[in-house]
Amino acid sequence: AQSVSQHNHHVILSEAASLELGCNYSYGGTVNLFWYVQYPGQHLQLLLKYFSGDPLVKGIKGFEAEFIKSKFSFNLRKPSVQWSDTAEYFCAVNVRRGGADGLTFGKGTHLIIQP
Amino acid sequence: DTGVSQDPRHKITKRGQNVTFRCDPISEHNRLYWYRQTLGQGPEFLTYFQNEAQLEKSRLLSDRFSAERPKGSFSTLEIQRTEQGDSAMYLCASSSGGSGNTIYFGEGSWLTVV
Numbered sequence: 001a002q003s004v005s006q007h008n009h010h011v012i013l014s015e016a017a018s019l020e021l022g023c024n025y026s027y028g029g030t031v032n033l034f035w036y037v038q039y040p041g042q043h044l045q046l047l048l049k050y051f052s053g054d055p056l057v058k059g060i061k062g063f064e065a066e067f068i069k070s071k072f073s074f075n076l077r078k079p080s081v082q083w084s085d086t087a088e089y090f091c092a093v094n095v096r097r098g099g100a101d102g103l104t105f106g107k108g109t110h111l112i113i114q115p
Numbered sequence: 116d117t118g119v120s121q122d123p124r125h126k127i128t129k130r131g132q133n134v135t136f137r138c139d140p141i142s143e144h145n146r147l148y149w150y151r152q153t154l155g156q157g158p159e160f161l162t163y164f165q166n167e168a169q170l171e172k173s174r175l176l177s178d179r180f181s182a183e184r185p186k187g188s189f190s191t192l193e194i195q196r197t198e199q200g201d202s203a204m205y206l207c208a209s210s211s212g213g214s215g216n217t218i219y220f221g222e223g224s225w226l227t228v229v
Contacts, residue, residue, distance in 0.1 A: 004157075036220075043118075044158070044206070044220040090157050094218075102148050102171070103218060105157030 002027035004093050006106035013081055014114050021076040021109050023091030032094040033074040034103065035065055039087045047089075050074065061085070086113045119221035121207050127227045128197055135193045136224045140209030147190050148218060149182055150206040151175065158206055158220075164190060165212070197228045 007022040035047040048059025055067040065076045088110050092103040120139045128134050140147050145166050150158035162172045166187035184190040194201055204223040210216045
């Protein structure tokens with residue numbers, strides 16, 4: 001079965017700092033990859049997704065992620081964070097196979113941006 | 116609001132009681148998912164419907180849990196004889212189908228078993 005590992009459970013940064021959140025997955029086949037964000041008191045929202053094509057994908061709010069197949073990684077980046085980026089970030093994988101295609105999530109990274 | 120809606124948003128129940136949650140997916144979405152999320156963890160897949168057919172159930176879904184989607188629209192998740200370990204956020208999500216399609220989440224139903 002597939003699994004997702006997020007290396008940093010808690011990250012604290014100052015505004016304008018650069019961000020990189022690590023995500024690795026374990027599955028040998030073809031996958032779709034996602035980053036979701038959960039702002040305090042709100043539902044999960046999609047930040048960006050990778051299905052195929054250009055491994056560098058751009059999402060909302062200035063976020064981007066790079067799929068590196070050889071490293072089974074899909075790290076999330078943002079060059080300059082804002083206080084409003086404080087949230088929980090989840091990496092998820094969806095395996096392309098027959099039958100169900102529910103997402104497998106990592107445990108999340110709690111990001112705190114200090115003004 | 117045309118997103119995924121869930122009801123109730125919060126439920127406190129005594130151990131041993133039954134609870135039921137309802138989910139209304141985004142209109143025209145034929146796939147509906149239930150997840151469970153506990154503090155400090157990511158959402159965990161419970162079960163999935165395509166239209167009215169329940170196609171997969173996680174091993175997390177014990178026999179006290181049952182989910183239905185009778186007409187392929189809204190869905191219910193019932194937990195019988197609740198236990199304290201059932202305390203969690205129950206998330207519903209929907210998508211329009213295809214393994215690459217985006218899955219949209221509702222705001223969740225918080226369950227506290229006392």
